[in-house]
Amino acid sequence: MSHHDCSGCGLCLLVCPVWHGTRDVRLTPKGRARAIQHGAKREDLAASTAGCTLCGACEPACPEELPLVDMVMELRSGSPFPEAEVRIQGKKKLLLAGRALRAEPDRLARTLALLEGYELAADDGADIVEALEAGTTIADERLAAFLASLALARQVVVAEGLLLRALRRWLADASVRGIGETLLPAISAKLRAGDFYVIASQAFNCDQPRLIGRYDWLRATSGCEMNLDLQRIAMPVAGQARWILEGRRVERIVVEDLAERAAFDFAGKPVLHLAELA
Amino acid sequence: MSIGPDHVAPDALVGIPRQRTNAGRWVADGWSAFRDSLRAQGVGLLEDAATRGIFATDAGGTAYGLPHGVVIARSAAQISSLLKAAQTHAVPVTVRGGGLTTEGESVAYGGVLLDMTGMSNVLEIDERALTVRTQAGIFWSALAERLRRQGLDYLSAPLNLTSSVGGTLGVGGIDVNSPHLGCSADQALALQVVTPTGEIVECSDTENATLFQRVILGYGQFGVITEATLRVRRYQPLRMRYFYYASLRAAIADLQMLDAEEASDYSGILTMMDKAITLLVAFDSDEKEARFERAFLSRLHGAGEFAFAVRTAIFYALRPWRWREALYLYRRKSVLFPEFRRPEFHRGGKMHDRTVVFSRAVWKHWGRRQMVIPDLATSAEKFIEAVERGNEVCRRYFPYYTLYCVGIKLREDHRTHYELSCIPPDARGRAYGCEFEPMLGDAVYSRDTLQSFKNEIYDVGVALGASYYRFGGMMKGYIRRVFGDQLVEHHLTMKRAADPAMILNRDVVF
Ligand SMILES: Cc1cc2nc3c(=O)[nH]c(=O)nc-3n(C[C@H](O)[C@H](O)[C@H](O)COP(=O)(O)OP(=O)(O)OC[C@H]3O[C@@H](n4cnc5c(N)ncnc54)[C@H](O)[C@@H]3O)c2cc1C
Numbered sequence: 190m191s192h193h194d195c196s197g198c199g200l201c202l203l204v205c206p207v208w209h210g211t212r213d214v215r216l217t218p219k220g221r222a223r224a225i226q227h228g229a230k231r232e233d234l235a236a237s238t239a240g241c242t243l244c245g246a247c248e249p250a251c252p253e254e255l256p257l258v259d260m261v262m263e264l265r266s267g268s269p270f271p272e273a274e275v276r277i278q279g280k281k282k283l284l285l286a287g288r289a290l291r292a293e294p295d296r297l298a299r300t301l302a303l304l305e306g307y308e309l310a311a312d313d314g315a316d317i318v319e320a321l322e323a324g325t326t327i328a329d330e331r332l333a334a335f336l337a338s339l340a341l342a343r344q345v346v347v348a349e350g351l352l353l354r355a356l357r358r359w360l361a362d363a364s365v366r367g368i369g370e371t372l373l374p375a376i377s378a379k380l381r382a383g384d385f386y387v388i389a390s391q392a393f394n395c396d397q398p399r400l401i402g403r404y405d406w407l408r409a410t411s412g413c414e415m416n417l418d419l420q421r422i423a424m425p426v427a428g429q430a431r432w433i434l435e436g437r438r439v440e441r442i443v444v445e446d447l448a449e450r451a452a453f454d455f456a457g458k459p460v461l462h463l464a465e466l467a
Numbered sequence: 468m469s470i471g472p473d474h475v476a477p478d479a480l481v482g483i484p485r486q487r488t489n490a491g492r493w494v495a496d497g498w499s500a501f502r503d504s505l506r507a508q509g510v511g512l513l514e515d516a517a518t519r520g521i522f523a524t525d526a527g528g529t530a531y532g533l534p535h536g537v538v539i540a541r542s543a544a545q546i547s548s549l550l551k552a553a554q555t556h557a558v559p560v561t562v563r564g565g566g567l568t569t570e571g572e573s574v575a576y577g578g579v580l581l582d583m584t585g586m587s588n589v590l591e592i593d594e595r596a597l598t599v600r601t602q603a604g605i606f607w608s609a610l611a612e613r614l615r616r617q618g619l620d621y622l623s624a625p626l627n628l629t630s631s632v633g634g635t636l637g638v639g640g641i642d643v644n645s646p647h648l649g650c651s652a653d654q655a656l657a658l659q660v661v662t663p664t665g666e667i668v669e670c671s672d673t674e675n676a677t678l679f680q681r682v683i684l685g686y687g688q689f690g691v692i693t694e695a696t697l698r699v700r701r702y703q704p705l706r707m708r709y710f711y712y713a714s715l716r717a718a719i720a721d722l723q724m725l726d727a728e729e730a731s732d733y734s735g736i737l738t739m740m741d742k743a744i745t746l747l748v749a750f751d752s753d754e755k756e757a758r759f760e761r762a763f764l765s766r767l768h769g770a771g772e773f774a775f776a777v778r779t780a781i782f783y784a785l786r787p788w789r790w791r792e793a794l795y796l797y798r799r800k801s802v803l804f805p806e807f808r809r810p811e812f813h814r815g816g817k818m819h820d821r822t823v824v825f826s827r828a829v830w831k832h833w834g835r836r837q838m839v840i841p842d843l844a845t846s847a848e849k850f851i852e853a854v855e856r857g858n859e860v861c862r863r864y865f866p867y868y869t870l871y872c873v874g875i876k877l878r879e880d881h882r883t884h885y886e887l888s889c890i891p892p893d894a895r896g897r898a899y900g901c902e903f904e905p906m907l908g909d910a911v912y913s914r915d916t917l918q919s920f921k922n923e924i925y926d927v928g929v930a931l932g933a934s935y936y937r938f939g940g941m942m943k944g945y946i947r948r949v950f951g952d953q954l955v956e957h958h959l960t961m962k963r964a965a966d967p968a969m970i971l972n973r974d975v976v977f
C-alpha cells in the first residue's frame with residue numbers, strides 16, 4: 190500500500206484537523222498522495238508532513254485502507270515504521286501514564302485508583318513517543334530495553350495515543366488499551382445529558398471498528414454528546430475544538446486525554462478529566 | 468512554458484467533428500505580468516510543482532493537465548481580483564470544488580486552478596425559515612455535519628461526500644430522494660457569484676435572475692459561485708427496503724410507478740450488470756411506509772433477498788459455463804451487503820447518515836484511480852429504451868459493470884435553468900438518469916477503449932434526443948450534436964458577452 194493507491198476521493202479531508210484549520214489540501218493525506226503520484230519528493234512535502242498531528246482520524250476514513258499515519262511517519266523519518274516483536278512472559282498490569290498525566294499527580298493517582306490492580310510503569314517510553322512524533326531514529330537497544338520492561342505485562346493501559354498505536358503492534362500478545370476505553374465502565378454512570386465527552390483521537394482512530402459500538406452505547410445510555418459525530422467514519426479531534434462545539438449547548442466537557450483539556454478552555458465551561466468523574 | 472497533449476483536440480473523438488471556440492491552446496503568454504499583478508494585490512499564487520501536481524487530474528483519472536499556478540479561494544474579493552487580472556492578461560481560470568468530475572471538466576490545462584474548498588464555512592442557519600447560507604466550496608458532508616447539530620439536513624446531494632456545494636449547483640446533484648425533492652441545483656434560493664469580469668453579484672429567481680439562470684447548471688461558465696443559500700429540512704433517519712429483479716425493464720417500470728405515485732421518499736436502482744438488479748426504496752416516516760405497504764407493495768414485481776438468491780443459484784446451476792459471473796456476483800454481494808448494513812449507522816432498524824453509508828460504499832466498492840461513468844438522462848417515456856441500449860453497450864465492453872438509475876423531479880418554473888444542462892429538454896414532471904459504470908478493477912484498458920465506450924453510450928443519447936450529466940470536458944464534442952447549433956450559439960453569445968477574454972472554465976463546454 191502506498192501513496193500511489195490513493196484514489197483521491199478526499200474523505201480524509203473531512204476528518205483531518207489540519208484541513209479544518211487551514212482548508213489547504215496540500216496539508217492532507219490526499220494532497221500528499223496526489224503530489225507524490227505526480228512526482229513530488231519527500232523534501233517537497235516536508236511542511237505538509239511536519240504539520241500532521243498524527244491523530245489518525247484519516248485512517249478509518251480512507252476507503253483504500255491506506256496506513257496513512259505510518260506513511261506520514263515514514264515521510265518524516267525517511268525510514269519505515271520500526272518493527273519489533275515481544276514475547277509476553279508475565280501477568281502484570283501496567284499503566285504507561287505519559288507526559289500529560291505524569292505532570293498532574295492528583296489526576297494520575299485518581300486514574301491509578303480506578304484502574305484496579307495496575308502498577309505505574311517506571312519507563313513509559315516518553316522518549317520513544319517523541320522520536321516517533323519527530324521522525325528521529327530510535328536506537329535498537331533503547332527500543333529493546335523499553336519493550337523488555339513491558340514483556341512482563343499481560344495488560345497494558347497507555348495514555349499516549351501514538352504509543353498505544355505502536356504497542357498494539359509491538360505487543361501483539363498482550364491486551365493494550367487506552368485509558369478512555371478502560372475507564373468507561375467506571376465512569377459511564379456519571380455522564381449525563383449536557384456533557385460533552387471528548388474521545389481521545391489517537392486511541393480511538395487506531396481501533397475504530399471495535400470501539401465505535403462502545404461509544405455509541407455510552408452516548409445512548411448517558412445522553413451525553415461526543416466528538417463522534419455524524420460521519421463516524423473517524424472522529425474530529427480536539428484541535429478542532431471550536432468547530433466541534435459550534436452550535437451545541439454544552440454544560441460540562443469531559444476529556445479522555447489530559448493533553449486535550451486546554452483546547453476547550455475557550456468554551457468557559459468546566460473541563461474535567463474522565464478520572465475526576467468517578 | 469509549453470502545454471502537454473490536448474485531450475479535447477478536434478480529432479480526439481474519432482468521426483465526430485468538433486467546432487473550436489478558442490482559437491488555439493493557451494501558451495502562457497502574459498503569465499509573468501499576470502503573476503506580478505496578483506502579487507501586487509496580495510493574491511497568493513502557488514507555483515511549485517508539488518502543489519500543481521495535486522490538481523493534475525480529477526476523479527475520472529483519465530484527463531491530465533497541469534495548471535501554471537494554484538490559488539486557494541479565501542474570499543469573493545480575492546476571487547474578484549483574480550478574475551479581473553485574468554481578463555486583463557487573458558489567463559484561463561479553471562474552478563474546482565471537490566474535483567469529482569470524470570471528464571476533466573475541473574482539470575486545468577494551463578493557467579490558474581482556483582481551489583474553492585478554501586471557502587468552506589457555514590455562514591448562517593435559519594432554523595425557522597429552514598435555510599442555510601454557506602460558502603460554496605464546502606463539501607456536502609461537512610454541511611450535513613453542521614446542520615445535524617440543529618436537527619437539520621440538506622435536501623439532496625450527490626452520494627459521494629466530497630463534492631462541493633458550488634460544483635454541484637453548477638452541474639446538477641442527484642440523490643436517491645431526487646425523484647421527490649428534485650436535484651440540488653433546484654434547491655438553491657440565492658447565490659453570491661463572482662462574474663468572469665470580477666463583479667461580485669447576489670442573484671436569485673427574483674434578483675439578477677438571468678445570471679442566476681445561467682450559473683445554476685451552468686458548468687461554471689458564467690461565474691464562480693462563492694456563497695449559496697439553500698433550502699434545508701428536518702433531519703430524519705430512514706427505513707430502507709430492497710427488492711431484487713432479474714429484468715431491467717420490470718425494475719424500471721416499478722421504479723417509475725412508485726415515483727409517479729409518490730409512494731416512497733427515496734428510490735433508485737443499483738445493479739450488478741443486468742443480472743442482479745436492486746430497487747431500493749426508503750421512507751422518512753412510518754406513515755409513508757405503511758401507505759406503501761397497503762397500496763403499492765403487492766404491485767411490485769421484485770423478489771425478496773432469499774427468493775432472489777435461490778432463483779439466481781438455479782439460473783447459474785443450469786449454466787455452469789458462466790461460473791465466473793456467478794462467483795463475481797456472489798463475491799460482490801458478500802462485500803456490498805454488509806457495507807450498506809453497517810451496524811454503527813443503524814438504530815432501531817433505521818439508517819442514520821445515509822450519505823455516509825452510501826458514499827463510503829461508493830468509494831470503497833466503485834471508486835478507483837480511474838473511473839469512467841458515462842450516463843444518459845431522458846424523459847420518463849424514453850428511459851427504459853435508453854437503459855437497455857446502454858446496457859447492451861456495457862455488455863460488449865466489460866465483463867462487470869453497474870447501472871445506477873434515479874428519477875429527478877423537475878420544476879416547471881425552472882425551465883430556463885435547464886437550458887443546455889443535464890435535464891433533457893423534452894422531460895416533463897420527472898426526468899430519469901442512468902449511469903453506466905464499468906468495474907475496471909485491476910484490468911488495464913486503453914484510453915481509446917474507454918473513450919469508445921463512452922462515445923457509444925453517448926451515441927444512444929444522440930439517437931434518443933437525451934441529455935447527459937457529464938457532457939463537458941472530454942465529451943464536449945457531443946454538445947452540438949445533442950443540443951443543436953442554435954442553442955449552443957445562443958449560449959456562446961451570452962458567454963462571450965459575460966467573459967470577453969473567455970477565461971473562465973474555458974475548455975469545459977465551448
Ligand atoms: C464516485 C463518484 C460518485 C458520484 N456520485 C454522484 C451522485 O450520486 N449524484 C450526482 O449528482 N453526482 C455524482 N457524481 C458526480 C459529481 O458528484 C458531480 O460532478 C459533483 O457534484 C461535482 O461537484 P464537485 O464539487 O466535485 O465539482 P467539481 O468537479 O470540482 O466541478 C464541477 C464543475 O463545476 C465547476 N465548479 C466547481 N466549483 C465551482 C464554483 N464554486 N463555482 C462555479 N463553478 C464551479 C468546475 O469548473 C467544473 O466544471 C459522482 C462522481 C463520482 C466520482
Ligand code: SF4
Nearest residue numbers: 205241242244245247
Ligand atoms: S493523522 Fe490527523 S492530522 Fe495527520 S493527516 Fe491524518 S487526519 Fe490529518
Ligand code: SF4
Nearest residue numbers: 195196198199201251
Ligand atoms: S481517503 Fe485515502 S484514498 Fe481517499 S484521498 Fe484520502 S488518502 Fe486518498
